Amino acid sequence: MATETIYKASTTAPVNIAVVKYWGKRDPKLNLPTNSSLSVTLSQADLRTLTTATCSATYQGEDSLILNDEPSDIKGARTQACLRELRARRAALEAENSSLPKLSTMPLRIVSENNFPTAAGLASSAAGFAALVRAIANLYELPSSPTELSLIARQGSGSACRSLFGGYVAWRGGEQADGLDSKAVEVAPASHWPNMRALILVVSAAKKGVSSTSGMQQTVATSDLFQGRIATVVPAHMDKMEAAIRDRDFPAFAEVTMKDSNSFHACCMDTYPPIYYMNDVSRAAVRAVEAINAAAGKTIAAYTFDAGPNAVIYYLEENSGPVVGTFYSLLQGTDGWKDGAKSYDSAAVK
Ligand code: 2P0
Numbered sequence: 364m365a366t367e368t369i370y371k372a373s374t375t376a377p378v379n380i381a382v383v384k385y386w387g388k389r390d391p392k393l394n395l396p397t398n399s400s401l402s403v404t405l406s407q408a409d410l411r412t413l414t415t416a417t418c419s420a421t422y423q424g425e426d427s428l429i430l431n432d433e434p435s436d437i438k439g440a441r442t443q444a445c446l447r448e449l450r451a452r453r454a455a456l457e458a459e460n461s462s463l464p465k466l467s468t469m470p471l472r473i474v475s476e477n478n479f480p481t482a483a484g485l486a487s488s489a490a491g492f493a494a495l496v497r498a499i500a501n502l503y504e505l506p507s508s509p510t511e512l513s514l515i516a517r518q519g520s521g522s523a524c525r526s527l528f529g530g531y532v533a534w535r536g537g538e539q540a541d542g543l544d545s546k547a548v549e550v551a552p553a554s555h556w557p558n559m560r561a562l563i564l565v566v567s568a569a570k571k572g573v574s575s576t577s578g579m580q581q582t583v584a585t586s587d588l589f590q591g592r593i594a595t596v597v598p599a600h601m602d603k604m605e606a607a608i609r610d611r612d613f614p615a616f617a618e619v620t621m622k623d624s625n626s627f628h629a630c631c632m633d634t635y636p637p638i639y640y641m642n643d644v645s646r647a648a649v650r651a652v653e654a655i656n657a658a659a660g661k662t663i664a665a666y667t668f669d670a671g672p673n674a675v676i677y678y679l680e681e682n683s684g685p686v687v688g689t690f691y692s693l694l695q696g697t698d699g700w701k702d703g704a705k706s707y708d709s710a711a712v713k
Contacts (some may be wrong), residue, residue: 369419370466372501376493378410378485379525380561380675380711382620383600384627385534386575387583387593394441394518395545397583398597399536401604402525403677404553405561406710410479412487414494416502417426418469426471430491437473444518445496446471453503466503473498475594485673492519493526499521514549529553531608533601556611558680559711562687564694566644566672573638575670581634586635596626613679614641617665620677621652624667640670644697648674651693655686677711 379402387397422535426446428437436442453467475494496516500507511522517534524546525532530553537544573581582589600623607615630636632698645668663682667675678686 367419367421368464369417369421369653370464370469370502371415371417372498373413373415374494374497374501375407375411375413376490376497376526377407377529377681378405378479378487378490379522380405380563380667381522381525381531381669382616382665382677383597384554384669385521385640386579386627386630387589387678388521389409389536390540390542390581391576391580393542393545394521395542396521396534396536398593399532399534400522400525400597401531401550401562401601402522403531403559403711404526404529409710410477410485410490411492412475412477414475414491414496414498416469416471416473416498418466418502420465420469422470422472424470427473429472429474431476441492441519442495444548445492445515446499448515448518449496449499449503452500452505452507456503456505471502472484485565485594488520489522489526492516492523495519496523497527510546510548514543514545517542517547533605550568551608556608557710560678560680560683561711562674562676562678562690564648564674564676564690566648566674570676573640573670578631578634578638578670581638582630585635586630586633588629592626592630597623601624610652614662617662617677619666620665628668640672641668642672644694645674647694647697648676648690651690652676654693655689658689659685680710 381400381402383401386397387398389395389397418648426437428435443668450467457465457467473495473699475491479485493516496512496519502511509527513527517524518528525534527547528549531550532547533550534547600619604619607619628641631640649666652664655664656662664686665677676690
């Protein structure tokens with residue numbers, strides 16, 4: 364019988380690492396940012412979330428979420444906002460076409476897993492919310508483009524809106540109070556600059572001391588430096604970064620990447636009380652990149668750091684030898700560099 368059918372859809376979503384950082388909300392409820400941002404999507408072969416969504420009239424009780432084999436909270440306001448939006452879109456389709464099964468009224472069961480340790484200190488919320496939104500959109504057969512889905516994923520986690528695309532992705536911050544212009548767009552497909560690579564150095568797998576959500580709100584409320592960042596620094600970085608990607612100009616890409624990371628961490632330190640995400644090993648990684656570039660006589664590596672001490676080093680595949688090899692040998696002598704530090708070498712845009 365049709366009522367016993369279990370409807371099912373699966374999808375994967377990649378991790379993205381910003382080269383112009385999102386930090387600051389102008390509307391915490393709708394998750395609207397103070398500034399635009401831009402990221403590079405990492406290869407799904409290395410780092411991705413796989414999510415399966417099912418629904419059935421035979422399911423009892425409420426919606427449920429299993430994350431990496433553990434029951435997880437689905438009641439959070441952010442997850443609920445995504446589910447509400449997806450259900451409303453499905454209900455609209457069902458209202459237009461009465462022959463469609465009423466999936467919008469059925470309990471959802473969502474199962475999600477990462478192919479990298481959640482505790483690796485890598486941002487998992489971006490891939491997680493992107494996969495959740497796309498899996499349910501597929502289940503509901505919504506005729507939505509990645510950009511339309513980015514409007515929903517953004518409400519789960521800001522950076523998630525950028526994980527609906529591969530390649531080089533901008534999140535246009537937008538100006539409207541309703542957030543309908545705050546969405547992700549593709550700047551260039553992966554194939555445009557396919558030799559981009561990312562080396563991820565997991566300095567610490569510990570959960571971060573100050574969450575991004577609360578850290579960025581403290582920065583918005585207390586940092587004077589931040590006002591300059593959103594007024595002039597980020598708009599200039601967005602323009603330069605889009606030109607660097609268009610021209611496949613690695614030195615320009617690298618300079619903006621490193622300066623934007625520095626600007627973001629400077630604003631964290633200018634937050635009152637200050638927020639320190641980078642540690643001694645992070646700083647040693649900065650110096651190692653500087654040494655690699657000095658030895659090469661040109662910029663062949665770029666560092667960036669998110670809301671934690673882990674380093675992401677961007678470089679081009681043809682420079683793997685001097686970048687990856689030298690990076691490890693330079694860090695070996697660093698205090699705090701532990702055998703436990705792990706790295707993922709990922710095609711950034713496959
Ligand atoms: C980014 N980060 O652009 C920046 C750089 C961290 C540093 O996006 O509150 O987890 O869920 O919207 O997306 C981390 O912030 O924050 C982040 P919420 P999210 O990748």
